[in-house]
Amino acid sequence: MSNLLKRAVDNAGTGLAVPIAAALMYKLQQMHESGQLQSLLEYAQSTQLQCNLLTGVLAAAALAVVLLYRVLNPGRPVYLLDFAMALPPEDWKFPRRKFLLASACNPDFTKDDMEFQERIVFRSGLGDDTTCPPWLMGHPFFFDMAHARLEFEVTCFYAVEQLLNRTNITPKQISCVIVNSSLFNPTPSLAAMIMNRFKMSSSTINYNLGGMGCSASLVAIDLARKALQLMPNSYVLVVSHENITNNWYPGQDRSMLVPNCIFRANGAAMLLTNKASEASRSKYYLKHLVRVNMAGSDKGYSCVYQTEDDMGDIGVRLSKDLTGVAAQALMTNLTRLGPLVLPLSEKLAFAANMVKEKIYGRDKKNPYIPNFKAAVDHVCIHSGGRAVIDGMQKVLKMDEDETEPSRATLYKWGNVSSSSVWYVLAFIESFKGLKAGEKIWQLSFGSGFKCNSAIWVANRKIKFMHPCWEDFDIEKMRLELADLNRMVAEERAARRVEGRATHDE
Numbered sequence: 001m002s003n004l005l006k007r008a009v010d011n012a013g014t015g016l017a018v019p020i021a022a023a024l025m026y027k028l029q030q031m032h033e034s035g036q037l038q039s040l041l042e043y044a045q046s047t048q049l050q051c052n053l054l055t056g057v058l059a060a061a062a063l064a065v066v067l068l069y070r071v072l073n074p075g076r077p078v079y080l081l082d083f084a085m086a087l088p089p090e091d092w093k094f095p096r097r098k099f100l101l102a103s104a105c106n107p108d109f110t111k112d113d114m115e116f117q118e119r120i121v122f123r124s125g126l127g128d129d130t131t132c133p134p135w136l137m138g139h140p141f142f143f144d145m146a147h148a149r150l151e152f153e154v155t156c157f158y159a160v161e162q163l164l165n166r167t168n169i170t171p172k173q174i175s176c177v178i179v180n181s182s183l184f185n186p187t188p189s190l191a192a193m194i195m196n197r198f199k200m201s202s203s204t205i206n207y208n209l210g211g212m213g214c215s216a217s218l219v220a221i222d223l224a225r226k227a228l229q230l231m232p233n234s235y236v237l238v239v240s241h242e243n244i245t246n247n248w249y250p251g252q253d254r255s256m257l258v259p260n261c262i263f264r265a266n267g268a269a270m271l272l273t274n275k276a277s278e279a280s281r282s283k284y285y286l287k288h289l290v291r292v293n294m295a296g297s298d299k300g301y302s303c304v305y306q307t308e309d310d311m312g313d314i315g316v317r318l319s320k321d322l323t324g325v326a327a328q329a330l331m332t333n334l335t336r337l338g339p340l341v342l343p344l345s346e347k348l349a350f351a352a353n354m355v356k357e358k359i360y361g362r363d364k365k366n367p368y369i370p371n372f373k374a375a376v377d378h379v380c381i382h383s384g385g386r387a388v389i390d391g392m393q394k395v396l397k398m399d400e401d402e403t404e405p406s407r408a409t410l411y412k413w414g415n416v417s418s419s420s421v422w423y424v425l426a427f428i429e430s431f432k433g434l435k436a437g438e439k440i441w442q443l444s445f446g447s448g449f450k451c452n453s454a455i456w457v458a459n460r461k462i463k464f465m466h467p468c469w470e471d472f473d474i475e476k477m478r479l480e481l482a483d484l485n486r487m488v489a490e491e492r493a494a495r496r497v498e499g500r501a502t503h504d505e
Contacts, residue, residue: 076232076274078225079282080456084163085419085426085468086155086267088131094264095128096121102137103260106250113252120261123488125386125407127477130264130414133245141248148184148245149193155267156190156241157197162467163237163269164198171198174271175234176227180209180216180418182447183306183316184243194239213304213446214382216240217268217418218454222289228274238270242417249315256315262385264414268422284440284456288340292333294449300325304447322449329451330395333443334369337453341375341439372396376455377438379403380424382445383410386484392443405432411477413468418444421454426466431474433463 103109103117133151135142156179164171177200179191188196191206212219217240224236244265249256273282294300303322308314338350353368372379373396381392383406393403405427409416413423421442428434435458442454 075229077276077279078228078286079273079275079278079459080284080286081169081235081271081273081278081282082163082167083268083270083283083422083425084159084166085269085423085466086159086265087162087467088155088265091134092131092154092265093128094130094132094137096126097128098137099132099261105138105141108252110252113254113257116254117257117261120258123386123484124262124415125389125410125481125484126262126264126414127411127480129412132265136244136248143245143248143250145186145246148243149186151243151245151265152181152184152190152193152241152267153197155265156194156239156269159267159269160194160198160237160239163271167271169235169271172201172204173235174200174204174237175231176224176236177204177206177239178209178220178223178227178236179206179239179241180212180220181241181243182211182213182216182417184241184246185210190239190241194237211306211447212418213448213450214242214384214415214417214420215444215446215448215450215452217421218289218442218444218452219291219450220418221270221272221286221454222291222452224272225286225289228272231274233275234273235275236272238272240266240268240270240417240419240422242266242419247316249313251309251311251313251315253309253313253315253317255317255319256309258318259316259415262415264416266413266416266419266423268419270422279459282459283462284458286454287439287457288337288453288455290333290337290340290453292329292336292451294325294329294332294451297325300329300449303449316447325449326445326451329445329449331367333451333453334372337455338370338372341455342370342372343374346370346374369395369397372441373398373402375439376441378405378425378428378432378434378440380421380428380440380442381406382443383407383413383420383424384415384445386410388445407481408472408474408477411481412472418446420444423468427469429462430465430469434458434461436460 099121100114100118104114133147135147177191177194179189179194181190184190185208189206189208191208194200195204195206207223209216209220209223217238220238220240224238227236228234242263244263247259247263249260251257279285299321303319303325304316305319306314306316339347342350350368350370357368379396379398379402381389381403383389386407389403389406389410392398405424406420408427409420409423416423421444425440425442428440434440438458440456440458442456444452
């Protein structure tokens with residue numbers, strides 16, 4: 001938290017230096033036009049003041065130029081021209097009961113194993129419209145490379161095609177392709193598959209990011225942003241995906257069974273550019289991107305870990321340290337993001353809280369969190385599960401309306417990994433709409449452990465019904481989630497009563 005105050009003070013210093021530098025430049029210009037500067041320099045040359053005076057004037061002028069250049073030229077702007085989501089075919093629908101029937105095909109699962117999966121799938125916030133490749137729904141099952149590639153083609157080729165058609169950009173206009181997929185990384189790469197399918201130019205460069213987890217889409221956006229600083233007048237295509245076929249776990253280790261229960265088919269395609277001519281029709285521009293990586297910590301590195309179980313089956317294990325690591329990563333990210341986006345009133349409130357903590361000590365159970373709702377208009381939380389969204393709602397003091405886009409994404413599409421923040425934004429565009437100047441905060445978490453934030457600003461009024469949200473019944477979702485919340489609350493109350501009774505005995 002002390003870093004937040006330090007960053008705020010640092011920014012305040014820059015804010016004071018810039019107008020001072022501007023005033024100095026203006027004064028030097030006036031002196032030059034009046035001839036005073038020339039007279040002063042001639043006098044300095046005839047006296048011992050020459051070195052000190054010339055050095056001072058030149059240093060001040062250089063400082064003014066550097067500060068003004070940094071403020072007026074922060075780098076090439078990065079625009080999000082548009083984005084599109086995967087829309088798997090109707091026969092990919094995977095209702096919860098169908099998932100349980102598919103799991104029951106595994107002869108190794110015990111009754112307890114099935115009951116565990118049933119609890120997860122019915123309490124995690126998923127509905128019955130999520131999608132999954134049909135070759136994972138029952139005998140025969142296919143987990144091979146060919147079917148994993150087919151899953152990527154069905155989901156991501158569709159998203160890219162929709163995006164190019166909507167923006168009227170041809171494949172040969174794209175300068176760079178970036179694909180992120182954590183667990184499925186064939187050769188040639190997925191980025192090469194995109195280039196081959198759409199017959200892109202031989203001058204197009206590509207990057208394929210693997211093993212980056214559910215926060216990888218914003219990592220890819222960061223790479224695109226940096227590429228656009230070096231490539232003038234360019235388009236960069238970013239594709240985010242997590243493969244279900246390649247990641248299906250056939251074993252019985254419960255710490256590795258959770259992804260089967262909640263991860264579903266997904267894909268997102270985003271087109272970014274730095275072309276000034278595209279500014280007016282672009283949907284957003286990227287204001288800030290803050291990344292936090294806890295891989296230097298053993299717990300952070302291993303809390304989400306792909307490995308073999310005791311029987312040799314490969315899956316992703318979630319450790320008991322995950323919640324604590326995620327909380328630490330979030331707090332670090334908020335500490336770095338705060339000075340960039342919070343209004344002055346919130347910075348002052350935070351400073352007052354720091355003084356209070358120095359006097360009375362820090363409240364570890366209820367740490368002070370600035371009001372980020374004062375800095376942004378919409379929040380896109382990674383839809384990793386009901387508990388994830390509940391936790392973010394509590395920490396950020398959000399109401400139900402503000403978290404509904406993330407809950408709707410989880411309900412309609414399941415945990416769609418790194419692409420979830422784009423499904424959430426698509427929901428906001430489809431049902432809420434945005435005004436020019438409104439700020440969107442995308443907040444994602446993932447293995448490593450990473451917590452990433454992106455702040456986008458709407459360039460114009462936006463209201464667009466994405467195909468992935470057409471015919472979505474919001475009221476049905478609200479009723480089902482309300483029933484789920486009541487059921488969970490009743491179960492918790494019953495456990496508390498049982499615990500007290502056991503204690504009394």
